[in-house]
Amino acid sequence: MIPPISKVLFKHLVRGPHTMRNVPPPDPDGSEELARALGEAVRQRLGRSLAIREVDAGSCNACELEIHAVNNPIYDLERFGIRFVASPRHADVLLVTGPVSTNMAEALRRTYDATPDPKWVVAMGDCGKDGGCFKGSYAVVGGVHEVVPVDLHIPGCPPSPKQILAGLLALLETVS
Amino acid sequence: MMGNVTLLDFLSSGTPVEGHRPFPRFRLDIRAWRALVGQLSASDWTVMALWGEAEEIHVALCDDDTGDIAVASHPCPERWFVSLGRARPGAIRLERAVFDLWGLAPMGLEDRRPWLDHGRWPSRRPLSPQPQPPADAPYVYDFLTAEGEGLHQIPVGPVHAGVIEPGHFRFHCQGEAVVRLEQRLGYLHKGITGLLAGKTAEQAARIAGRVSGDATVAYATAFSRAVEAATGCEIPPRAHWLRALMAEMERIANHVFDIGAVCNDAAFAIMLSHMGVLREKMVRANDALFGHRLLMDRVVPGGVSRDLADEGAEALKYLLHGFSKDFERAFKIYDNTPSLSDRTQGTGIAQSSLVHRYGAGGFVGRASGRGHDARRAPGYAPYDMLDLTIPVYSEGDVNARLMVRFDEVRESLGLITQILADMPPGAYQVPLPQVAGEGMAVSESFRGEVLAWVRMAEDGEVMAGHLHDPSWFQWPLLEAAIEGNIVADFPLCNKSFNCSYTGVDL
């Protein structure tokens, strides 16, 4: 019997990966241009590679779901040379979600300190900007910038994968 | 006192509280509360949730024999109450949290370490009538110890290596084998219970939908149903069906991604890719049909905020056909890869006795023989009109938790087909009447039962509210399930439980 996995692998060999099918060249949202521009800028700054460390500083976990989505085969962030790393010591960028709960503020600060220079911080989601719908609570600091310097905000609740891609591109332009 | 007394008979010794709908609420004096604690060690009533208020403690209970649900409340003018933790270990963390937030002390509870309070808030007991000054320094947490030759500790977190929520895990290991795991959570505490008070029903529902964002539909549904019960609001039948449609789409999206992620933690990455694509199809459908990829703020008190267009329903039917074919293909891969089964079978077994004792639901409960599902609750429209089978396994291992998910995805696909065929036409939202009252409701998230309780003021404001995540009763079982397994299997076990951090940190 042919194992089921061979069938799937064969299918993708013949038909091509999900990425090609789902993000066709004349993409209405211009993600193709985005990909090109991102590739260009990343190359200039960081030799085609940008390492991101994600820090959940009090999110509702929906922002994390969309970060997972940019790593799925459809958006496939890694093809732009951007990848998520396991340690802040390997990272160029901290991608921070959540309103920063008081219980996470120190861990966030320490993660920042552990990240080597040059480094950038992206605050993701409406929470990361100013606390979002958790603003005013005794248990949140209210925005990533209150704890570490922020280079860029990606708006949305949660931001869509396309917004996340666009945001990372904007970061590259900001630091140029 | 003991024997076969029913929950409602037992609670009728207390004073009924007017205006609590649809389930009754009784106020118990100290004698009756003590009797309740005694009764809990003898009966198998399920503790569904436990929470506090400025001067009172509440516990929601379910009598599994009769299906009755009720709330027992106990005034604590002296700021203490007799703990339920000894009779019901699932209540222990809840009681520690009650003390941290409201300063109501659980008498007789051995474990009095702070839970949500890490000594970093601007005031201690923030929800009590008189909050206390802040702690001088962050608390040092006394982890339980394990002693013996060759034991070593591995501290992990709060910031983990992947894109996951923060929490601290303390392992005691003997070589590779885990002797004890202890969790310390609370890092994500956002003060949600405090935020609900004083908000309008719509604002509060928005917050409720962000207690655990992956289960936003389930949370918003539970909360909205509680508000509707409190205010006596009858929502149009179509709204019930649309809520169920969204709930099933949410369940499918989460389950498929979980399946992929668990396999990925067993170093079988192709499943993650495959399932990531399936998930993306579902969330894009959410976006196309209802205007939000995760369906946030689509369920609102009074109904739903968006109707489903006829063309949308047709497109969804078409999508589901292809979805289910791809899904079955993935299942075949899972089922025919011995190296993967080798990792998932017999790994991380949650004992059935513990699952029952803690009243754990969702895939954790159903993989270990406890078939409870809130969709079966009486009066939970439209599920009372739909054909629904609850998959139950007995092995309790990672594989069983995955099999429950595979079966539930198929069930949900079937439910969506039924919903699309039978959904009644008509209105999908009504204005919320401004009536004072208290309400409680449950809904079934992909993880298990979410419970919401609310007290509404006459002017339409939320006076108090509480949201209970199913993970409260699942996290402690993970500590037990990992014992004797190797450390390297922890990510696999953890992902197969997929408990919510933010849901329990509140």
Ligand code: SF4
């Ligand atoms: S921005 Fe929205 S989705 Fe992201 S963590 Fe905050 S509430 Fe959740």
